[in-house]
Amino acid sequence: MKLFAPKYYKDFSCIAEKCTHNCCIGWEIDIDPDSAKKYNALDSGYGKNIKNSMEMSEDPHFVLEENKRCPHLDENGLCRIICELGEEYLCRICREHPRFYNDFLKGKEVGLGMACEEAARIILSSDEYDVIEHIGNVCGECCNIGIDTHEYRKEIYSILKNDSISYDDRLHAIYERFDISPHIFEDAKWHEIIEELEYLDAAHKELFLNYSSLEKTPKEIEEISERALAYFIYRHCTCAFDYEEYLAMLGFCLFLERLFVSVYISESDITPEVIGRIISEEIEYSPENTQRIINELYFW
Numbered sequence: 001m002k003l004f005a006p007k008y009y010k011d012f013s014c015i016a017e018k019c020t021h022n023c024c025i026g027w028e029i030d031i032d033p034d035s036a037k038k039y040n041a042l043d044s045g046y047g048k049n050i051k052n053s054m055e056m057s058e059d060p061h062f063v064l065e066e067n068k069r070c071p072h073l074d075e076n077g078l079c080r081i082i083c084e085l086g087e088e089y090l091c092r093i094c095r096e097h098p099r100f101y102n103d104f105l106k107g108k109e110v111g112l113g114m115a116c117e118e119a120a121r122i123i124l125s126s127d128e129y130d131v132i133e134h135i136g137n138v139c140g141e142c143c144n145i146g147i148d149t150h151e152y153r154k155e156i157y158s159i160l161k162n163d164s165i166s167y168d169d170r171l172h173a174i175y176e177r178f179d180i181s182p183h184i185f186e187d188a189k190w191h192e193i194i195e196e197l198e199y200l201d202a203a204h205k206e207l208f209l210n211y212s213s214l215e216k217t218p219k220e221i222e223e224i225s226e227r228a229l230a231y232f233i234y235r236h237c238t239c240a241f242d243y244e245e246y247l248a249m250l251g252f253c254l255f256l257e258r259l260f261v262s263v264y265i266s267e268s269d270i271t272p273e274v275i276g277r278i279i280s281e282e283i284e285y286s287p288e289n290t291q292r293i294i295n296e297l298y299f300w
């Protein structure tokens, strides 16, 4: 099966000890069955530490240290599993992060998730988000359910790229073409939804409560907001089962874009890259929060 990726995908590599928001802190790291089996068979050198750091519950995972650090993260921000045994000993989640995959009718797409600060930097600085390249082949069959969403994506990207009209006019053109927009709810309703989400950091709820669908996009972040929206659409709108689901996913992406702009306007000391990362880790990386918002749009 063919594998595709945005042109910027190949620019990514983990910045490891230079990362200020390391993904090895704060998240539970689940261990896939193949890696758990491999780790359980280790009985010498650093392998013993790996084996002893696992909790073999229904979902095997590394037991985090008190400060929520992965037990294999050293004081310099480097992964001891890589340093001691090599990259081939990483479990799947560590090997793949921050990549995500989506099946579509003619193959599979891979992208970078914005919860990673290096990925956020690349996504928000790449103008060629509409160039999707064939980067190789992967095992598996093409999925034969769902609709072909690529035509819609092409259409949306061509509206987004039309710089003969203002960015806000381009957004409105998308709202009109698909008859879906964040304006379907009053801001008060969005605030209610934001209140009900689950948060890794309670301060982010306060940040998100600055949401408004009505703000004009400041000139200096028009391009960045455009790239953020293109990323949300690449990530969430590919696998729709039918047109209704596509619209709900598109509504979700359009909401995230307005949230991005609202937080930027209200908190000018936070960089767009950090705002993107926070939105991604709090919403996109939480299936519950994602589903909570999509349900509202699906049944609208």
Ligand code: SF4
Binding pocket: 013, 014, 015, 016, 019, 020, 021, 022, 023, 024, 097, 098, 115, 116, 117, 118, 119
């Ligand atoms: S968040 Fe990204 S750049 Fe930072 S350690 Fe994780 S993968 Fe590397």
